[in-house]
Amino acid sequence: MARYSKETRRSPEQVLERALTFFGPAGMGMKVEEQNACCLRLVGGGGYVLIQVGVAESGRTSVILETREWDYQAVQFLETL
Secondary structure, three states, rough: OOOEEEEEEOOHHHHHHHHHHOOOOOOOOOOOEEEEEEEEEEEEEEEEEEEEEEOOOOOOOEEEEEEEHHHHHHHHHHHHH
């Protein structure tokens, strides 16, 4: 398991929408296991991706991404933010 974090100017909703597009059925082909206003969990390929969003002290959106077996793609996704 690996854990990554980043702050972005995008809203939490935008981050989760982009994550769903990137990792979801139309992107990497992962299946949505859980989705709500603060997080998105996708599974597939023997692993998972969990994206959690919140508001950082700086006022930006805080993104925490936890993954197993999808490390390369997780880093690629964070670079798009």
